[in-house]
Amino acid sequence: MTLELQGIGVSRGIAMGRAHILFHNQPDVREYLIPAFAIEQEVDRFLDAIEQARQQLKSIRNHIPANAPSDITSFIDTHLLMLSDSSLNKIPVEMIRQRRCNAEWALQLQRDALINVFNEMDDPYLRTRRDDVDHVVTRIHRILTDQEVAEHEIPDGRLKGHIIIAEDLTPADTVLMQHQGIAAFVTEHGGATSHTTILARSLGIPAIVGVESVRRYVQDNEPLIVDGETGIMLMGADERTQNEYEGRLIAFREHISSLSRYKSQPTKTRDGKAITLLANAELPEDVTTISAAGAQGIGLYRTEFLYMNRLSPPEEEEQLAAYRDVVEGMNNQPVTIRTFDLGADKTVDGGRHLNQTVVTNPALGLRAIRLCLSQPNMFRTQLRAILRASAYGKIKIMFPMISTMNELLQAKNMLEQCKHQLDNEHLEYDHHIEVGAMIEIPASAVCAELFAQHVDFFSIGTNDLIQYTLAIDRINDHVNYLYDPLHPAVLRLIHITLEAGKRHNIDVSMCGEMAGDPKYTRLLLAMGLEHFSMHPNAILEVKQVINETMLDELPSNTLEIMNAADIVEADALLELINGSSN
Ligand code: PEP
Ligand code: MG
Numbered sequence: 001m002t003l004e005l006q007g008i009g010v011s012r013g014i015a016m017g018r019a020h021i022l023f024h025n026q027p028d029v030r031e032y033l034i035p036a037f038a039i040e041q042e043v044d045r046f047l048d049a050i051e052q053a054r055q056q057l058k059s060i061r062n063h064i065p066a067n068a069p070s071d072i073t074s075f076i077d078t079h080l081l082m083l084s085d086s087s088l089n090k091i092p093v094e095m096i097r098q099r100r101c102n103a104e105w106a107l108q109l110q111r112d113a114l115i116n117v118f119n120e121m122d123d124p125y126l127r128t129r130r131d132d133v134d135h136v137v138t139r140i141h142r143i144l145t146d147q148e149v150a151e152h153e154i155p156d157g158r159l160k161g162h163i164i165i166a167e168d169l170t171p172a173d174t175v176l177m178q179h180q181g182i183a184a185f186v187t188e189h190g191g192a193t194s195h196t197t198i199l200a201r202s203l204g205i206p207a208i209v210g211v212e213s214v215r216r217y218v219q220d221n222e223p224l225i226v227d228g229e230t231g232i233m234l235m236g237a238d239e240r241t242q243n244e245y246e247g248r249l250i251a252f253r254e255h256i257s258s259l260s261r262y263k264s265q266p267t268k269t270r271d272g273k274a275i276t277l278l279a280n281a282e283l284p285e286d287v288t289t290i291s292a293a294g295a296q297g298i299g300l301y302r303t304e305f306l307y308m309n310r311l312s313p314p315e316e317e318e319q320l321a322a323y324r325d326v327v328e329g330m331n332n333q334p335v336t337i338r339t340f341d342l343g344a345d346k347t348v349d350g351g352r353h354l355n356q357t358v359v360t361n362p363a364l365g366l367r368a369i370r371l372c373l374s375q376p377n378m379f380r381t382q383l384r385a386i387l388r389a390s391a392y393g394k395i396k397i398m399f400p401m402i403s404t405m406n407e408l409l410q411a412k413n414m415l416e417q418c419k420h421q422l423d424n425e426h427l428e429y430d431h432h433i434e435v436g437a438m439i440e441i442p443a444s445a446v447c448a449e450l451f452a453q454h455v456d457f458f459s460i461g462t463n464d465l466i467q468y469t470l471a472i473d474r475i476n477d478h479v480n481y482l483y484d485p486l487h488p489a490v491l492r493l494i495h496i497t498l499e500a501g502k503r504h505n506i507d508v509s510m511c512g513e514m515a516g517d518p519k520y521t522r523l524l525l526a527m528g529l530e531h532f533s534m535h536p537n538a539i540l541e542v543k544q545v546i547n548e549t550m551l552d553e554l555p556s557n558t559l560e561i562m563n564a565a566d567i568v569e570a571d572a573l574l575e576l577i578n579g580s581s582n
């Protein structure tokens with residue numbers, strides 16, 4: 001009998017293989033008293049374990065292939081940094097000396113203290129850091145208690161083709177498993193924004209998270225089917241189901257490889273309308289993937305990642321070097337740099353160097369342009385760096401989360417001040433640099449007409465536009481089901497923005513997830529969107545849809561979708577749009 005378990009599909013793809021269950025049991029840690037004469041020996045044992053953990057992580061890091069996504073290295077680096085932090089390498093030493101307790105116990109007490117602090121903070125980004133603490137502490141505990149290196153850390157190829165079933169996975173685990181050729185993974189915990197999930201997506205490993213008690217239902221070596229798109233995991237599939245999924249797997253592979261032919265083709269509809277496909281980037285290293293995907297530039301460079309995992313914000317020269325690398329790497333293609341969108345789920349160092357406090361509704365609080373303007377020195381440093389980088393290639397500058405005219409004018413004013421400073425210092429920059437605003441708050445979409453008079457372009461951020469329009473916290477699993485790009489309110493706001501752009505003759509692009517979902521491509525084309533920016537992996541799929549579309553043959557009632565009474569009606573109309581003009 002086929003048994004089906006449902007989780008959250010977080011990384012697309014179908015996998016069929018045997019289960020390999022990982023039991024990451026925390027070592028059983030007990031306290032015992034260390035005699036006074038042996039205290040320093042115990043301290044040495046602890047420090048030695050820290051050093052061994054460091055060597056293990058460095059070894060993992062050295063085995064990361066050069067073409068692996070940059071995220072992987074930074075995750076390992078985060079764990080290495082934690083090993084160098086006094087909260088992990090000094091405080092337990094003090095505890096050993098003061099309490100005269102064993103190293104494992106001191107580490108456990110410190111772990112509990114750190115986790116308690118994280119637990120009190122209702123912030124998803126910090127929750128991810130809490131998991132990191134646990135991963136690092138478990139590694140040290142394993143060394144202290146002489147436990148074997150976890151089975152999946154032995155690169156002997158035993159896991160090849162297996163589907164990993166685990167309570168949770170660390171990013172380091174995921175890297176190693178990818179080397180061993182695992183087919184997929186399914187975990188009990190984790191969410192769409194966890195480090196491991198992000199990694200799975202960039203590594204192309206099908207993955208499902210949030211399958212409650214999955215380790216209790218599955219037997220080791222049992223054949224499984226995983227669909228990373230629908231979040232369905234099947235056990236004991238009958239022949240018919242197996243054949244069905246084998247067919248789907250083949251079709252998925254053929255689909256991915258068939259897309260490569262679009263790489264060298266220009267992006268235009270069958271009736272000749274040229275469309276721009278741009279990529280979203282998070283780190284300077286992303287340029288390689290972006291160029292390989294055939295993007296025509298970067299439509300959104302999320303600079304806030306430069307500010308993360310460090311104790312102080314990057315200085316002007318460091319930022320200049322990062323932006324210059326990106327723009328030079330893009331060989332004269334345009335790069336839209338967004339000023340730091342920190343705050344809400346994207347805090348830095350727990351907000352310490354920005355004096356941020358934990359607030360009840362962080363998404364409605366001091367984030368993005370609001371934070372930029374409240375930290376004028378930090379903002380100016382970034383504006384100067386972006387301006388200076390514009391001397392090396394085509395850069396545009398974009399302000400996130402604009403909600404009032406005053407914010408926009410203040411930001412532009414600061415940009416002008418920075419230009420004057422650079423003039424006085426005889427430093428070069430592009431005097432005609434384009435300035436744009438993100439439209440991601442309903443207020444700014446409604447008033448797009450007014451903002452259009454003061455900017456060179458708009459970029460629609462649907463992730464936040466949907467969050468704020470429908471009052472759905474985009475990272476809250478409980479209300480995720482309400483997250484709907486087809487809601488008439490969302491579509492109407494997009495429409496208003498596109499129309500305002502047309503009337504004022506300024507470019508309007510879209511850089512939220514909606515732009516990278518081929519399901520919405522035709523609808524967006526019909527609404528008049530000409531510039532799409534997305535995760536590089538999505539580019540060829542969207543390009544395929546564009547290149548196969550005859551705009552003239554889209555149903556004449558396409559825009560009726562903005563009046564759809566409910567999701568059923570909207571979905572039916574979308575199906576009609578997507579089924580037409582092939
Ligand atoms: C958006 O909100 O759609 C967007 C692109 O910005 P971010 O996802 O970084 O908030
Ligand atoms: Mg946004």
